[in-house]
Amino acid sequence: MxxxxxxxxxxxxxxxxxxxxxxxxxxxxxxxxxxxxxxxxxxxxxxxxxxxxxxxxxxxxxxxxxxxxxxxxxxxxxxVPERSAYNKEAIAWKLMAILPELLEQDIFSALRHYLENDEGCYRLYQLCQKIADIYDQYLVYRPDWIEDWEQGGNLAANRHPWQPVLWRALRQYTEGLQQPHWHRANMFSxxxxxxxxxxxxxxxxxxxxxxxxxxxxxxxxxxxxxxxxxxxxxxxxxxxxxxxxxxxxxxxxxxxxxxxxxxxxxxxxxxxxxxxxxxxxxxxxxxxxxxxxxxxxxxxxxxxMELERETLLSAIQQDILDLENPARFPEQIEHSLDKPMVSEEDSSLVLHSCHSPLREVEVLYDQLLAMFAGNAELKPRDIIVMMPDVAAYAPYIEAVFSNAPAERYLPYSISDRSNRQENPLLLSFEKLLTLNRSRLTVSDVLELLEVPAVMRRVGLDEAGFQKLRFWIDQVNIRWGMDSDQRSLWDLPLFEQNSWRFGLQRMLVGYALGEQSDYWQGVAPYVEIEGLEAELLGKLADFIDLLDQTRAHFGQARLLPDWIEVINALLDNYFQPDEQDEISLNAVRNVLQSLQDQVVDAGYNEPLSPVIIARYLSEGINQQRSSQRFMVGAINFCTLMPMRSIPFRVVCLLGMNDGAYPRSIPPVGFDLMTDYPRRGDRSRRDDDRYLFLEAMLSAQDKLYISYVGRSIRDNKEKIPSVLVSELLDYVAQGYALAGDEKLDYNASGQRLKEHLQTQHPLVAFSPKYFSATGPLFSYAAEWLPAVQLTAEPVPPFIADPLPEEPVQQLELAQLIRFLKNPCRHFFNTRLNINFSSYAVAARDEEPFALDNLSAYLIKQRYLEQALRGHNLDLLDQTVLAEGGLPVARAGELPLGKIRHDCTELAEKVKPLCTGEAKRIEIDQVIAGVQLQGWIDGCYPDHLLRYRPAQVNARDRLATWVEHLALCACNYQKGTVYRGLSGKVIYRPISTDEARAHLSDLIAFYRQGLSSPQAFDAGSAHEYFKQQGKDPEKVIQVLENRFYGSAYGSGLQDDPYVRRAYPDFDSFLQGFLPLAERIYAPMLAVIEEGDDD
CATH class of the missing domain: 3.40.50.10930 (Rossmann fold)
Incomplete structure (x- = not known):
């Protein structure tokens, strides 16, 4: 029956x-x-x-x-065999064996042309995969073609007559392997x-x-x-x-x-x-x-089953059940009285437009909380959330759902993610398979080394890993194993910034010790000593292992040899724990499957590394780590066949135009597209039916969201064509209660607007916390931010903190405070540090010399020039360190640095007459013991120099030292020399110096109670603009505060930004402080040009 x-x-x-x-x-x-x-x-x-x-x-x-x-x-x-001799995988490998022998026939001229210059047979592999997939479709949907071809016919193959010939060759090859003739085309009959x-x-x-x-x-x-x-x-x-x-x-x-x-x-x-x-x-x-x-x-x-038309969703489902169209003759309807009415309280069908996938998930979370709050009988297992690609949304789902506080936590489960997407070990394994095609950048290697299973195998802990990261940055490693590998990219042979280059610097530096200098073309890195040698050895062994693996994947091999290589790779790189062992077993299963397929197909040719890598990568990606579908939590999964299981609430995310329905470009030689039949499968038709099934499986609510606005410019984006069709259907056939007297189109537009909700760009928009608006949020943590946006920004500290007693003060500490009063307040009084010490991996060799690196090199040249040392050796050392661009691109700027620093040394040397002394500062000023040491005190003056332009912070720091010396009866004056120009500080009396220091110490005390709106650079620019239009002066200061495309501003400093969020708040305190702190210095200095 x-x-x-x-x-x-x-x-x-x-x-x-x-x-x-x-x-x-x-x-x-x-x-x-x-x-x-x-x-x-x-x-x-x-x-x-x-x-x-x-x-x-x-x-x-x-x-x-x-x-x-x-x-x-x-x-x-x-x-009938356990495994078909004509399954898709078997067909592909058999075609790999037989197709090259057929290419000389004229009928295969198109394929022969495509396979020209096929390095490593990768095109052949891809082509055979595609042909195998097409043949597999024929076996299911065109069995009559296959039967005709096997009888010598050419049914339906007019446009591609090679297909029957190739199938017959495949059939003959399979019979030659003594394999059963059964396949799905002949087995059914x-x-x-x-x-x-x-x-x-x-x-x-x-x-x-x-x-x-x-x-x-x-x-x-x-x-x-x-x-x-x-x-x-x-x-x-x-x-x-x-x-x-x-x-x-x-x-x-x-x-x-x-x-x-x-x-x-x-x-x-x-x-x-x-x-x-x-x-x-x-x-x-x-x-x-x-x-x-x-x-x-x-x-x-x-x-x-009959459905009650109690909601809009159930009415749509009943329309489909009864094959009805509520808008059958819209041109005959003059008003909306004939439309079924929808209550404004009806929320069975809702659409949400957001700016990004993250916002979609954030909005969904709030909407789910509202559903649970409004229906005590609703359970997490009653809700399914589907999307075209769950892997694209998984990070946002994890970020939103896993970080919710306990009182708002919702249990959830994500299905349909592959092993690779859930386990970094498998991602690292895939990277190892492509080492021969990798540039081996610092990021690539560190990402491999950071995988826990790899760290265990190498013997690293987190502290050791961070130290290696620091060393790698210091020795200027960027990419490439060595010069030979770089030649694969048609680059000149150069070793600089490669892994061999950096390791050589570290190993030579450790071997020669701190006294080592330039040695046989190597600039030793001398910061590694003692027991750190073990850590360096682990890095060297790991790099050697990478090089060996790269060599193994540089040539084609027979499959047994590949299996041996890959098993050795798994053993050499990974020390798995229990969970990792499951992932490695997935790799071994794919390897075993490959071996079974190749043996069954009788394919005995060497396989290129790219084919092995592609096969293993696809095999791993197709496997699923687990199927956690229907586990009693909110289910997140991909829109796929038979996910139309009844749920009380069905949510669809990512219903964007172009993303759904999905489309796969047809293969050019697929004969089914030439002769379509009813029942042929199509991804777009499948997705359309999935959308229909999802709509029908929703029992209480259908929730749809999409990216309806650009996150960049807020331009409107249209949703999926399926969503548009649903909206048009509803607008044509239904109307909101109360809109009966509106015309047909107006009532439809009103209903569309009622069903759709446009959400703001950010989750902390004030619209979510308004008592009158339709939007809402359960995220109470955003409320303080909303309150701040709704009110004027209060000062960071309304009232100064209680004064802290200052009994002793280091001169260097006072100078640090004056250079950045805001940072000093956060660091010292609040014990807050916004600075990040993480070392960012740099993957490109230097193409230009940045300002900081140039300044550090200039310091070295200036010191060597002042001591009269040979600068040629320093040239070799700096070039060998790898911090400069390669060859002439690095030699040219280095030559200018040498020239500038030599000139500056010649200008500084005449100022170094006599013996330089180091004077101790130990004075009680304004009740504070001011202490410190000042070196560079010559018989005629205090000397300061810098291989750069004299900036305002340097002027102010030298001013403090000048005051301290004058306060100690050192009435000799001060000279500050830069690359161009000099600044001379005239001596002042002891009492005047003490008075100025007293005011600076008082300013220091204020800076411990509240962040001070002072910046030496802004003060210098302010006095430089004196006598000009006051509005233009303020504009200059504002530009310096906010910065421009040509340079950063004060607001780029996180300490200033936190204390003074806008220019007006900063300017109010800045002007009097500029007069108080910077102006006295200007009264005693003289600007000098180059001699």
């Missing part, structure tokens, strides 16, 4: 299945019930539902259709004959259920129909409509027919489109499947 059950509810079909099992149990208690499903998720749901209905769900198997039928064929037919010939008695299951599968190929249906002649087959179909809907047309089909065919006057093809527009547009997959079932002439049982 072959019986088909139609219902618009999976719950009804489930009840029918449970009742059949209860009333008609299998006579053999050891025989398992066979229920075909299309996904493990459906099997899990059905198992739980059966257990709930019958009290237990034991001795029930849930095979997938393809695997079940293969087992059935194996039981009925002779010599053989199976049907065996059933009709009574040759399958005793080999068939006593009963078979086919539950809720959206579509099956025609030969699958025929096989099940034949099976129904010998045993009971119950085919339970989810049918959204109770009436026959195989002949309804969507608007695009109608438009094509009107363009293509001449018709009689007054005849409109739209007359044939009676029915529901949503069903016509989105239901092609189900429509074709139901047509196939109609052709079987079977007994059918209808079990449709």
């Amino acid at each position: 072959f019986q088909v059950y139609h219902s618009n509810s999976l719950l009804v079909l489930k009840d029918l299945l449970a009742e059949i099992i209860r009333r008609q149990p299998i006579s053999d208690p050891f025989q398992a019930e066979q229920i075909l499903v299309q996904s493990p998720g459906m099997a899990q749901w059905l198992k739980l539902e059966l257990a709930d209905s019958t009290g237990i769900a034991a001795s029930v198997d849930f095979p997938l259709p393809a695997s079940f039928l293969w087992q059935l064929f194996s039981a009925v037919l002779d010599d 053989a199976f049907v004959k065996a059933i009709k010939g009574q040759k399958a008695n005793g080999k068939l299951p006593p009963r078979l259920f086919v539950f809720g599968i959206s579509a099956l190929p025609q030969n699958y249906v025929q096989a099940l129909k034949a099976l129904g002649e010998q045993t009971d087959v119950h085919l339970m179909v989810m049918n959204p409509c109770r009436y026959y809907w195989g002949d309804i047309l969507d608007q695009s089909q109608i438009a094509r027919m009107n363009r293509r065919w001449f018709s009689k006057p007054d005849l409109d093809f739209a007359d044939y489109a009676e029915g529901n527009p949503l069903l016509a547009s989105m239901g092609k997959l189900g429509r074709d499947y139901l047509d196939q079932l109609q052709e079987t002439s079977t007994e059918e049982i209808d079990a449709f």
Whole structure:
């Protein structure tokens, strides 16, 4: 008996299945019930539902259709192998073996042209994969073509006549391997004959259920129909409509027919489109499947469930069930009285427009909290959240859901992520497979080394890893193993900034010690000593291992050799824990599968590294770490077939234009596109039907969100065409209660606006915390930020902190304070440090010399020049350190640095007459013991010099030292020399110096109680602009505060930004402090030009 059950509810079909099992149990208690499903998720749901209905769900198997039928064929037919000789993988490897021998034939000229210059046979591998996939589709959807080709025909192959020839060669090659001739094209017909010939008695299951599968190929249906002649087959179909809907047309089909065919006057093809527009547009997959079932002439049982039109969602579902279109003749409707009314309180269908996927998830979280708050019976397991690609949304889901506080925590589970997406070990393994094509940047190597399993194998802890990161940056390693590897990118042979270069610097520096200088072309790095040598050795061993692996993946090998290499790779790089061992077993399983396929295909040619890497990467990505679907939490999963399980709330994220429905460009030589048939699979048609199924499976609420605004410029973005169709359908057929008197289009637009919610760019928008607006948020942590945006920004510290006693003060500490009073306040009084000491990996060799590096080199040159040392050796050392661009690009700026510093040394030397003394400062000033040492005190003056332009902070620091010396009766004056120009500080009296120091110490005390609005550079610019238009002066100061495209501003300093968020708050305190702190210095200095 072959019986088909139609219902618009999976719950009804489930009840029918449970009742059949209860009333008609299998006579053999050891025989398992066979229920075909299309996904493990459906099997899990059905198992739980059966257990709930019958009290237990034991001795029930849930095979997938393809695997079940293969087992059935194996039981009925002779010599059916466990694994088909014509599965997609076997076909691909066999084509790899036979196709090169056929390319010389004229019929294969197109393929021969494509495979020209095929390095490593990678194009051949890709082509064979594509052809194998096409042949696999033919076996299922065009078995008549395959049978004709095997008989010597060329059916349907006019455009690509090589395909039948290649198939026959494949068939002959397979027979030569002594493998069975069975494949899916001939097995179905053989199976049907065996059933009709009574040759399958005793080999068939006593009963078979086919539950809720959206579509099956025609030969699958025929096989099940034949099976129904010998045993009971119950085919339970989810049918959204109770009436026959195989002949309804969507608007695009109608438009094509009107363009293509001449018709009689007054005849409109739209007359044939009676029915529901949503069903016509989105239901092609189900429509074709139901047509196939109609052709079987079977007994059918209808079990449709009526829906109450209590909500908009249920009304839409009932429209589809009844094949109705509420907007059948919109041109005949003058007002909205004839439209069904929708209550403003109806939230069964909602759409949310956001600016980014992260905002989609944040909005979803708040909406879910509102659902739970409004319905105490709603449970997390009643909600499913689906999206086109769960991997793209997984980081945002983890960020939002896992970081929620305990009082707002919602249990959740993410399904459909591959092993690679969940385990960094597998990502690192894939990187190792492509080392021969990697630039081996610092980031690449550190990401490998940072994987816990790799760190355990190398013997590193976190502290050791961070030290290695610091050393690598210090020795200027950037990328490349050595000069030989760089030549692979057609670059000149240069060792600088490579791993060999950096390791050599570290090893030589450790061997020669601190006294080492330039040695045989190497600039030793001398900061590694003692027990740190062990850590350096671990790095050297790891780099050597990478180099060996790179060499292993540089040539083609036979598969047994590759297996040996990859197993050694796993052992050498990873020391797995229990969870890692599961991941490594996934790699070994893929390797075993590859070996089985290659052996079965009889392929004995060497495989290139790129083919091995591609196969293993794809194999790992296809595996799933776990299927946590239906675990009692909110389910996040990819939109895929048979996720139309009934849920009270169905949420769809990422319904963006272009992202859904998904589309895959057709293969150019796919003959099925030339000769399409009803029932052919299409990704776009599948996705359309999935959307329809999701809409029908929502029992209480359908929640849709999409990126409707650009995060960059706020421009509007349209949603998926499916969302637009749903909105148009609702607008044409329904109206909000109270809009009865509006015209047809106006009421539709009002309903659209009511269903859609546009969310702000950020989660802390004041709109979410307004008592009158429709938006809301449960994230109370954003409330302080909202209150700040709604009110004027208060000062960072409204009242100064209590004064701290200052009894002793180091002169250097006073200078540090004057250079950045805000930073000193945060660091010293609040013990807050905003600075980040993380070393960022640099992956490119230097192409230009940055200002800081140039200044540090200038300091070295100036000191050596003043001491009269040979600068040629310093030239060699600096070039060998790798901090400069390669070759002439580095030699030219270095030459200018040497020239400038030599000139400055010549100007400084005359100022160094006599013996320089170091004077101790130990004075009680304003009740504070001011202490410190000042060196560079010559008989005639204090000397300061710097290989740069004299800046305002240097002037102020020298001013403090000048005051301290004058306060100690050192009345000699001060000279500050820069690269161009000099500053001379005239001596002042002891009393005047002490008075100035007293005021600076008082300013220091103030700076411990509150952040001070003072900046030496701004003060210098302020006095430089004196005498000009006051408004222009203020504009100059504002530009310096905010910065520009040509340089950073004070606000780029996190300490200043925190204390003074805007220019006005800074300016108010700055002007009097500039007069107080900087002006006295200007009264005693003289600017001098170069001598």
